[in-house]
Amino acid sequence: MNFIQTRGCDKNTPLSVTFSQAILSPIASFGGLYVPENLPDLGREFLNKHVNSSYKDLAFDLLNRFEIDIDSYVIKEALDLYDKFDNSENPVPVVKVKENLYISELYHGPTRAFKDMALQPFGVVLSSIAQKKGEHYLILAATSGDTGPAALETFKNRSNVQVACLYPDGGTSDVQRLQMVTEDAKNLKVIGINGVFDDAQNALKRLLASEEFKKALKEKNILLSAANSVNFGRIIFQIIYHIHSYLELVRQKAITMGEKVYLNVPSGNFGNALGAYYAWKMGLPVEKIIISSNENNVLTKLIKTGKYDLRDLHVVSTTSPAMDILKSSNIERVLYDMFGYKRTRELMQNLEEKNFYELTSDELAQLQESFDADFCTGDEGKVYIKKTFQKNGYLMDPHTATCMKSYETCSDPKIKTIAYSTAEWTKFSPVIANALTGEVDAQDIKALASISNEAKLEIPSMIKELFSKEIVQKTVIEKEDIEKEILKFL
Ligand SMILES: *Cc1c(COP(=O)(O)O)cnc(C)c1O
DSSP states (O other), X not given: OOEEETTOOOSSSOSSBOHHHHHHSOBOGGGOBEEXXXXXXXXXXXXXXXXXXXXXXXXXXXXXXXXXXXXXXXXXHHHXXXXXXXXXXXXXXXXXXXXXXXXXXXXOSTTSBTHHHHHHHHHHHHHHHHHHHTOOEEEEEEOSSSHHHHHHHHHTTOTTEEEEEEEETTSSOHHHHHHHHTOOOTTEEXXXXXXXXXXXXXXXXHHHHOHHHHHHHHHTTOEEXXXXXXXXXXXTHHHHXXXXXXHHHHHTTSSOTTOOEEXXXXXXXXXXXXXXXXXXXXXXXXXXXXXXXXXXXXXXXXXXXXXXXXXXXXXOOXXXXXXXXXXXXXXXXXXXXXHHHHHHHHHHHHHHHHSEEEOOHHHHHHHHHHEEEEEOOHHHHHHHHHHHHHHHOOOOOHXXXXXXXXXXXXXXXXXXXXXXXXXXXXXXXXXXXXXHHOOOSOOHHHHHHHHHHHHTOOOOHHHHGGGGSOOOOOOEEOGGGXXXXXXXXX
């Protein structure tokens, strides 16, 4: 299958490209994104056939339906990385929290957040394409805390790729920082910046667009790429677990095959939710997709009013930092799917030029047929964390907690909900410790201990070990020096 462009084709790029091309150069004409020409129709047979499949068998068959230009043995090798998850038989457990509410846990991978779901297999795929083409890539990543560790973990010691990962020094949790600065491999460089996440992100965007930087890389025989969440190579792996979670409910006899469910997704850049939308379009029985946000609630407003309005808006720091995003990039793929490339180009141009766009009432009605949304503040989230733990014995992180509010305000309680948990409690422990015990400003190490004690949960070994590991990545620099530092590393 080939991939086409959300804003149409400017004739400088081919009308359609292969999967490999779409993932190596993810930015399409007019600043758009690549989307599959059409989504495979799975039909009920596919679901019936896979009721008792393992995660990997389901994933393999699903990826086959996309007919991508990746050899089967590479896909198998990529999917084998799910064996490293807590339970290799079932990398994504789905747990009943209360009547009609189930949580699909996407955080059982090596870095304890949902980014592993896609980045783990993506690392194998990207490295294999680079090897096959005999090319060497520099992967740039900017992180507020979850993408960085997951990207380093997946590309560590892989052939033909090097990674430079930028993070705001002091802007991540201790666990997130340690996950990065203790990574010891020749092909990885971790760079702390004196600044905030936006500084890291802007530096990344500047370098990706800089002809001068690309020329300097070319002299070293290196090409530039990014592993950000608009890359279709990540999205494709984020369709699988929605289907798996549905089949889990069938296996648990919580639903019968064909019964519709809500999918409730804590959202930032909309990659997870887009995977849900594609799964639905491919034949998964879904009632509606519910988009949960924190105080950065542009998506709630878009889905409620049809207006995407960034005028006078600034990102606010919340207790769910991985969702502190205002330009939610993957929503563009939904616009394209619903309204076509001309309208998508027009809307996205408005957003870029005027920081604003507005859907027509017909368009809004169409959007609302698929999506509903609400947002949850940090304080509300903490109440949900405490209440759900006390009443239902289930401990969730602040990102997952945003789903609890929209579960109450957006769904019909007679219909079952699959909500997605995107991080383990170990990754955002100070907020959770505060919610459970009231203690304030605890360092991660202390917060982990008090949660472990309060909730009788073991701290997983890969988190415990972080605190005694040697710090090997010691670079912390001013943002002006990033380019020089990366070239020195190469
Ligand atoms: C990345 C992330 C999200 C947001 O996912 P999107 O696909 O960007 O919407 C939510 N929670 C956690 C913990 C994350 O790391």
